[in-house]
């Protein structure tokens with residue numbers, strides 16, 4: 001099969017990914033061999049390619065927003081048949097035995113394996129997955145290309161939304177309007193929550209205005225009301241206190257980035273006292289399935305741009321330059 005391999009981390013302009021012909025993955029008795037149709041491209045792929053986070057496997061195939069068709073099933077597989085459509089997310093494996101798994105917090109599993117980081121991912125013609133970690137997409141009415149971004153910004157965004165504890169009629173602020181914020185905006189609006197979006201770009205402002213009660217930029221102005229909860233996406237720690245200034249005294253702030261510059265709270269009593277700060281840590285299958293049921297009913301899709309398999313590295317360069325008009329890039333395999 002053809003696959004994009006990462007041997008050595010370096011800036012995307014220096015083409016760290018190489019396309020090679022390698023053998024198809026060997027499957028175990030509980031695994032599915034998946035012929036990949038689409039794989040979304042995430043900012044995390046860029047972080048791994050460029051060395052912002054360490055390599056966990058060498059070489060590695062990146063990509064964790066996978067949609068494909070089961071081509072072969074291991075002897076013990078019970079939930080899927082050949083021909084079924086499945087989705088694969090960042091969460092490739094959890095042990096089910098550690099104290100976190102036993103307490104329903106598999107996102108904290110000490111033996112976790114992440115797709116496209118600890119094990120090979122979706123920028124290839126085939127991949128494999130233990131059946132317990134494949135999402136069943138066979139009965140979804142959304143197109144396969146539109147389902148790929150559900151696997152990362154969708155599922156992760158929904159987890160951040162759950163952490164925010166937003167209720168019908170409450171005010172939810174979103175700082176930064178990337179693909180994750182887009183999904184949260186759509187789901188929250190559908191649930192009768194008032195969404196307030198802080199974003200810098202004109203294109204993002206235009207998109208957010210379709211669904212949000214208020215769109216502005218907290219770097220330049222205050223939100224018109226205090227927020228009951230805020231979900232924060234930029235990796236910019238110096239903006240965190242600004243977000244807190246817009247939060248109710250008993251509000252919840254959810255930080256969703258995987259890495260962040262230094263956070264400094266200068267006025268604890270005014271801006272932090274009483275509020276809670278939480279962080280988004282990986283993803284969970286239970287919330288993933290709940291989210292998929294919800295978006296299927298809503299027929300929810302995201303503005304996306306499709307690239308050919310050979311164009312992966314060009315797409316990642318465009319993503320780095322921030323030149324997408326659409327919110328998500330999807331590779332057609």
Ligand SMILES: NC(=O)c1ccc[n+]([C@@H]2O[C@H](COP(=O)([O-])OP(=O)(O)OC[C@H]3O[C@@H](n4cnc5c(N)ncnc54)[C@H](OP(=O)(O)O)[C@@H]3O)[C@@H](O)[C@H]2O)c1
Nearest residue numbers: 156176177178179180199200204233234236257280281282
């Ligand atoms: N914790 C986890 O397990 C987990 C899982 C999945 C994703 N994530 C993280 O969630 C975050 C959001 O994901 P995403 O896919 O939506 O990516 P994204 O497009 O990078 O979202 C971040 C948004 O923040 C804004 N922003 C970026 N840099 C900024 C800066 N210096 N100052 C102010 N605003 C800035 C931008 O919005 P505007 O241009 O609209 O202002 C940008 O679209 C990413 O950091 C990703 O790593 C975490």
Ligand SMILES: [Zn+2]
Nearest residue numbers: 042044152153
């Ligand atoms: Zn991702």
Ligand SMILES: [Zn+2]
Nearest residue numbers: 095098101109
């Ligand atoms: Zn575990």
